[in-house]
Structures are given as structure tokens and as C-alpha cells.
Amino acid sequence: MLSRDTRDPAFLPRLLLGLLAVLVLWPGIRLAELDPRVLFQADSRQAMGGFLAGFWPPAHGAEFLELLLDATLQTLAVATAGMALALLLAVPMSLLASRALSLSAASRSGRPSTLGLVLRWPVRALLVFLRSVPEIVWALLFVRAVGLGPTAGVLAIAITYSGMLGKVYAEIFESVGQRPAHALMQAGAGRLSAFFYGILPSAAGELVSYTVYRWECAVRASVVMGFVGAGGLGQQIDLSMRMFAGAEVASMLLTFLLLVWLADQLSRLLRGRLA
Amino acid sequence: MTVRLTGVGLRLGQVRALDGIDLHIEAGERVAVIGPSGAGKSSLLNLLATALQPDSGTVELLGEAPWRLSGRARQRLRTRIGLIHQAPPLPSRQRVVTTVLAGRLGRWGTLRGLASLLHPRDVPGARAALATLGLADKLFAQCGQLSGGQLQRVGIARVLYQQPELLLADEPVSAMDPVLADHTLETLCRHAGERGVTLVASLHAVELALAHFPRVIGVRDGRLAFDLPAAQVTPERLDALYANAGIASPQAAGAAPAPVQIPRC
Numbered sequence: 001m002l003s004r005d006t007r008d009p010a011f012l013p014r015l016l017l018g019l020l021a022v023l024v025l026w027p028g029i030r031l032a033e034l035d036p037r038v039l040f041q042a043d044s045r046q047a048m049g050g051f052l053a054g055f056w057p058p059a060h061g062a063e064f065l066e067l068l069l070d071a072t073l074q075t076l077a078v079a080t081a082g083m084a085l086a087l088l089l090a091v092p093m094s095l096l097a098s099r100a101l102s103l104s105a106a107s108r109s110g111r112p113s114t115l116g117l118v119l120r121w122p123v124r125a126l127l128v129f130l131r132s133v134p135e136i137v138w139a140l141l142f143v144r145a146v147g148l149g150p151t152a153g154v155l156a157i158a159i160t161y162s163g164m165l166g167k168v169y170a171e172i173f174e175s176v177g178q179r180p181a182h183a184l185m186q187a188g189a190g191r192l193s194a195f196f197y198g199i200l201p202s203a204a205g206e207l208v209s210y211t212v213y214r215w216e217c218a219v220r221a222s223v224v225m226g227f228v229g230a231g232g233l234g235q236q237i238d239l240s241m242r243m244f245a246g247a248e249v250a251s252m253l254l255t256f257l258l259l260v261w262l263a264d265q266l267s268r269l270l271r272g273r274l275a
Numbered sequence: 276m277t278v279r280l281t282g283v284g285l286r287l288g289q290v291r292a293l294d295g296i297d298l299h300i301e302a303g304e305r306v307a308v309i310g311p312s313g314a315g316k317s318s319l320l321n322l323l324a325t326a327l328q329p330d331s332g333t334v335e336l337l338g339e340a341p342w343r344l345s346g347r348a349r350q351r352l353r354t355r356i357g358l359i360h361q362a363p364p365l366p367s368r369q370r371v372v373t374t375v376l377a378g379r380l381g382r383w384g385t386l387r388g389l390a391s392l393l394h395p396r397d398v399p400g401a402r403a404a405l406a407t408l409g410l411a412d413k414l415f416a417q418c419g420q421l422s423g424g425q426l427q428r429v430g431i432a433r434v435l436y437q438q439p440e441l442l443l444a445d446e447p448v449s450a451m452d453p454v455l456a457d458h459t460l461e462t463l464c465r466h467a468g469e470r471g472v473t474l475v476a477s478l479h480a481v482e483l484a485l486a487h488f489p490r491v492i493g494v495r496d497g498r499l500a501f502d503l504p505a506a507q508v509t510p511e512r513l514d515a516l517y518a519n520a521g522i523a524s525p526q527a528a529g530a531a532p533a534p535v536q537i538p539r540c
Contacts, residue, residue: 103346103350106326107325107326107327107328108327108328109287109327177364177366179360179362179364180364180365180366182326182364183358183360183364184377184380185350185353186324186325186326186353186358187353187354187356187357187358187378187380187381187434187437188350188351188352188353188354188355188356188380188381188382189350189377189380189381189388190350190380190381190384190385190388192385192389193377193380193383193385193388193389194380196388196389196392197369197373197377197380197388197392198364198366198377201366201367201368201369202366202367202368204368274368
């Protein structure tokens with residue numbers, strides 16, 4: 001079937017990789033104990049139905065709306081302050097970790113020297129450490145240290161997100177064309193100048209998009225951390241769910257929808273300006 | 276002595292790009308490098324620009340041995356060497372004025388370079404560099420909006436603005452029409468002549484090389500085939516230089532410059 005003329009040398013490896021992926025994923029499904037049938041059993045349906053029936057109409061009393069506004073602002077403030085602190089850490093670390101700023105790569109047709117790779121390794125390890133502990137664990141830790149309230153949420157987001165942002169920023173710098181920066185370094189420019197003149201113009205759109213998306217994730221994360229006492233919308237949802245006040249939960253979920261939609265619009269606007 | 280290569284060899288992956296190159300170029304000389312595609316012209320220029328490190332032999336540029344210097348001293352030496360790239364390495368989302376001013380980043384230092392991003396530091400200088408190439412009206416355009424030939428001239432303007440003592444050009448006019456190519460080479464040579472700058476340019480178009488450069492070097496298979504005054508480069512030498520056994524009916528050497536696609540930046 002595959003004669004010499006039509007043979008694609010990449011076909012067999014791709015087929016094998018596809019089969020390997022299926023083989024690896026199958027035990028994963030078994031390990032996760034995924035069984036969709038449980039969802040449709042009578043008592044599960046009844047329990048969920050009863051909870052969802054309370055959702056309509058969403059709560060809209062003046063007093064509750066005021067409470068909701070306060071909680072929303074607090075959640076936004078936690079997410080934004082957390083992101084700002086995370087950026088303070090992430091930007092310098094991404095510059096240190098990225099191979100895009102390798103001076104030796106500029107004179108070795110793109111391959112950094114071994115020494116450069118070794119020196120970047122500790123920064124990468126630090127980034128891995130920062131993001132390997134989930135923010136909820138940090139939040140539980142900080143709630144004990146600084147007490148109940150939004151401060152714990154801000155610190156937890158700052159730590160975890162600095163790891164994520166630093167890693168992805170470093171990779172974005174590496175994924176854009178390196179020739180402009182290399183050309184500048186070959187003309188005597190320093191690393192930082194070469195970065196700002198050679199890499200940032202091409203990477204700006206991608207960076208903004210990822211940052212806004214992470215801010216959106218931080219909003220969600222700050223809600224989850226509210227469940228463990230870090231304030232904001234999450235704490236309100238927790239309270240309302242305990243009181244089986246479905247209508248209030250519904251209002252808060254609608255608020256979420258609005259926040260995520262706003263983040264999406266912001267991202268689109270900024271990308272449109274930059275790309 | 277601006278350039279002194281002694282027994283230089285360069286390996287790129289499995290390919291022997293350059294082999295046993297001995298080359299001396301005096302200050303203020305204008306030299307053209309010609310040869311078939313893949314002969315090692317770009318490798319030679321990248322080597323002279325310290326963009327590639329030789330595997331063997333010694334390189335001496337402007338009286339210093341770049342690969343024996345510390346990193347900092349090498350960056351200082353590099354500010355005195357300018358390379359015009361065949362495909363200009365310019366970010367498409369950068370304004371032309373920023374791109375041209377970037378030529379002096381090495382001399383300015385980081386802080387002044389970053390300040391120039393907020394407000395262009397030397398608009399008249401950038402405009403003057405572009406004006407010599409007939410592009411002054413594109414000063415505030417974005418690189419991505421320019422044609423291949425315009426982009427190539429912006430790349431040249433940046434290196435002219437850098438004011439290097441050793442000016443290297445890798446196929447500097449490959450994306451331009453014949454009239455513009457002639458005029459641009461004229462400009463480069465005049466710039467070099469007025470300031471006593473050493474100019475080394477690789478060219479596909481042999482007639483341009485013979486018309487503008489007093490000294491012509493032929494490169495083939497990573498070796499120097501000849502190194503002669505332009506008047507002594509005979510058609511027989513060119514035929515031997517460009518002879519291609521892989522093509523059934525070779526065209527007359529130097530008749531048609533091979534069209535080179537310049538990717539948009």
C-alpha cells in the first residue's frame with residue numbers, strides 16, 4: 001500500500017504516538033473512577049433538582065445587592081492585588097529563566113552555552129516550587145498566620161501565580177522570533193535593551209492575553225479561597241449554600257458570569273490594540 | 276589591519292561551512308564577496324560580525340581577537356561592527372524610528388536605551404539615516420507595513436545609524452529592483468568612502484560587485500576560490516566559480532541574479 005513514492009517518513013511515528021496516548025489515557029479514566037451513570041440515578045437527580053429549583057428567581061433585595069456589591073469588589077481587589085504582587089516576582093524571574101536573553105545563544109546560532117543553562121536551572125526550579133503547591137493550601141496556611149480575611153487570599157494568589165506567570169512568560173519570550181534580539185546583541189546591545197527592542201514588540205499581545213486570562217483565573221481562585229475564610233464572594237457563597245439559599249447562590253453565579261465576560265472583553269480590547 | 280583571518284574553519288552541524296580561510300582586509304577597503312548559493316558567503320560575513328565562533332583558526336577584528344575577550348569587552352567591540360542582514364531581523368510591530376535608533380543601543384547603555392522607548396532620543400539622526408536611502412517619509416510607519424525592499428533599506432539605515440568602523444552587508448540589495456539596488460550600493464560605498472569605513476558585502480549580482488567594489492573575493496564550497504582586483508575577474512573565473520554539476524544546462528554565470536525571497540518582518 002505504501003509504495004516508496006508516497007511514503008511519509010513521519011507517518012509511523014505519529015501513528016505510534018497516537019496509540020500511546022490512548023494507552024496512557026485509558027488507565028487514567030479507570031483511576032479517576034469516572035462513571036457518568038451515577039449522575040442519572042433517581043436520588044442523585046432528585047437531590048440536584050431540589051437544590052437547583054431554589055435558584056429561580058435570583059435574589060435581588062436591596063440589602064442583599066449591597067452585600068453582593070461589597071463582596072464582588074472585595075473579590076476583585078483580592079485578585080488584582082494578588083496579581084500585582086505576583087507580577088512583581090514573576091517579571092524578573094521570567095527574565096532570568098528565559099533562554100531568550102542568552103547572550104551566548106546569539107553567537108552560537110541559537111543554542112545557549114551549558115553554563116547558561118545550568119545557571120538558569122535554579123530559577124526554573126524556584127518557579128516549579130512556587131506553582132506546585134495549590135493556592136488553596138497556601139490560603140489555609142496564611143489564614144492561620146494572618147487570620148481570617150482577604151490578606152490570606154492576596155498572599156496565596158501572589159505566591160502561586162508568580163510561579164505560573166514566570167514560567168509562561170519565560171516560554172512566551174522563547175516562542176517569538178529570536179532573530180531581532182540576537183541581531184541587537186550582535187551589534188553590542190545589552191540583554192535588557194535587546195529584550196525591550198527585539199522581543200517585547202512581538203510578545204506583547206501574547207503576554208497581555210495571558211495576563212488578563214490569569215487575572216480571570218485569580219478572580220475564580222479568590223472565590224474558592226473565600227470558602228476557607230479568605231473573604232469576598234466565596235465566603236458569601238459558602239454562607240448561602242449552608243443556608244440552602246439557592247436564590248442568593250444564583251445571583252452570585254450571575255455576577256461571576258458578568259466578571260468573566262468583562263475579563264474576556266478587556267482581553268479582546270487590549271489584544272486588538274497590540275496585535 | 277581591520278580583518279585578519281588565519282586558517283579559519285567553521286562547522287555548522289554536519290556541514291563544513293568554511294575551511295582554511297586566510298583573509299586580510301585593510302582599513303577603508305571595499306570588498307565584495309561572490310559565489311554560488313550555499314558556498315559560505317553568509318557564514319563568512321556572520322563570522323566577521325562575531326555572530327558565529329570559528330571551530331579552528333584565529334579571527335582578529337579591528338585589532339582585537341573577539342573570542343579571547345571577556346563578554347563585556349566583546350559587546351564593546353561589537354558596537355564597532357555592523358552587519359546588514361539578508362532578511363532584516365526587525366519586529367513587525369515596531370515603528371521605523373525605533374528600529375533605526377536601536378542601532379546605537381550598544382553605545383547608549385541600557386537606561387538611555389529604555390528611555391528612548393518612551394520618547395525617541397534622536398529623531399533627526401534617524402531621519403537623516405533614512406533620508407540617505409530615500410525613506411525619510413516612513414519614519415513613523417510600522418515595519419510590518421513596509422514592502423520587502425523598503426524593509427531591507429530600513430535594516431541598512433539602522434546599521435548606518437550605528438556608525439560602525441567595519442560595515443558588513445549580507446546580500447544587502449536582494450529584495451530591490453535593479454535601479455534601486457544600484458543606487459543603494461552607491462550610497463553604501465559613498466558612506467564607507469566618506470568615513471573611511473571598511474565595507475565587506477556579499478552579492479548575488481556579479482555585475483554589481485564588479486561595478487562598485489575594487490576588490491572581489493570568490494567563495495566556493497567554503498574556500499576562497501580567488502581574491503583579485505575587480506578588473507582581473509575574467510568570465511572564465513566566473514564560469515568556474517558558478518559551475519554547477521547538479522543542473523543539466525547551467526546558465527551563463529552572472530547573467531541573472533538569483534531572486535531571493537525576503538520574508539516580511
